[in-house]
Amino acid sequence: MNPEDLAAIWVTSQLALVTTLLLFVIGTPLAWWLATTKRWYKPPLEALTALPLVLPPTVLGFYLLLLLSPNSAIGGFFFELTGVRLTFSFTGLVLASVIYSLPFMVQPLQVAFERVQEQCLEDAYALGVRKITAVFTAVFPQCRRGFLTAAVLTFAHTVGEFGVVLMIGGNIPGETRVISIAIYEHVETISYADAHLLAIALLIFSFLVLLAVFTINRQLPLRAY
């Protein structure tokens, strides 16, 4: 495998890891809020969270490009502040991926929280335990499956990104060129052997990840220690 493809694998892994970690921090409270609130604006927010599931990545990428470019208000402000461009940069890719993969983190968590949360919290209150402690010691441990599923889906989905990355990140080797774009490039330049190598690697990786999730979920009993 040539060094540029290795660099693409490295960029992809970094991107997926950072995105998953960030979404873990952002997605958990958001999913909790969606699972527990009864306010009228819950449905619109749920719809907004799920939008990346149905929108063509080019639509999302297009608006992100407009929003994040140094000529725009947000992108310009960020550039003034940090000297980092949000378009055609790794930082920009992370930001886009966080938005794009949001539903893959939030939805499994929300389902898990909804199943466990209410009675479990009340049982803990009745034992004299305050909410924040109860959430971390009683609710979250019972939602392990949900956390695992959410993290793996987010990671795998980020690895498989193409459209948004192309729109907002471009194709800078070692910076924004991820595996899917490298494959696209190999096909464009008719170097099918290189494309094969990356494609089969991605295929096997994705299959193994999903296999691991389903296996662990089977073995991790719901009522268990």
Added chain:
Amino acid sequence: MLHIRIETIGEFRVFVDHEFPKSITAVFGPSGSGKSTMLRAITGMEPSRGFIRFDGNEWLNSDSNVFIRPHQRPIGYVRQNAQLFPHLTVQDNLAYPIKYSKRQGENITFDGVVEDFELSSLLSRRTNQVSGGETQRIILARMLLSQPKLLLLDEPLTGLDLQRKAEILPFLESLQTKYHIPTLYVSHAVDEVTALCPHTIVLAAGKVQATGQTPEVLERRDLAELLGGSEPSSIISAKVVGHDSRYHLTKLEVEDRIWSVPMHLPLTLGETTTLRIRARDVSLAKVEPEAISVRNILRGEIVAIDDSESGPSVNCFIQTGQTRIQAQITRASLDELSLRIDDTVFALVKSVTLG
């Protein structure tokens, strides 16, 4: 002790204004009468207006915006179909309130509760490796370890078969005899109530229908339907004075009379138990019967006659010493014997249920 005047705010309105005595009170009533909602309102988990005072502390006062959060009220609450935390072992379930609750208490210790509830052999088990009766015991023990000053038990025996119930009852009794924690006990089973609870409050349609000493409340015919169709009956307490193994009888002392009832060996000598006598199991005679098979015959005076119902029967209340017994006889017999208040009669008790 516990004084509440609350009205719940949710879809189902429950209004209760009551001062609970410092012992164990049965909360009785048909399903949908508001029993569980009232308990939840006392815990603070069900929004309500009004006030809740406990031992000089105010937990709720909607006039002055006092609201103590559920986990800060020293309540041991066992909801219906309560469960253990499935991700923890039995030991960790029991230790959970000790580890994570800030409530203070001195005399309830882990080792003591484990011993009292006979749990030492279960500690290392997972929650799916214990039976329903054991789960219930662990739930009660875990509740005690949260150092409660008031217990709210919502049908803690529901879903258990008769034998399991009989296994748990002594543990429920020990909550009173050993730990002396005032309790509200929601139930729809008369037997549980007579055995455990000296006081009763009856709810229906979200309102209090009756309160008082359990025997008196259970005697009231106008409540019979609310009490789950239970029949009017009398509750009296008795002391065990002996077992007669030849005739398979247990001897009980009621005031200064000795009763014989079918032998019930779990009772130990000197123990106090309750007897429930259904009104229809009591007949009346104007003269002392002789040569008769009924063994328990009491002499007393008629103190009240309840003929408010239009059916064939009337209920007579017979006072004998401190004890009051209810007899259901036909209206025809009442007239034929021309029974009146203050008449001396003999009550023939054909069968009793031990509490």
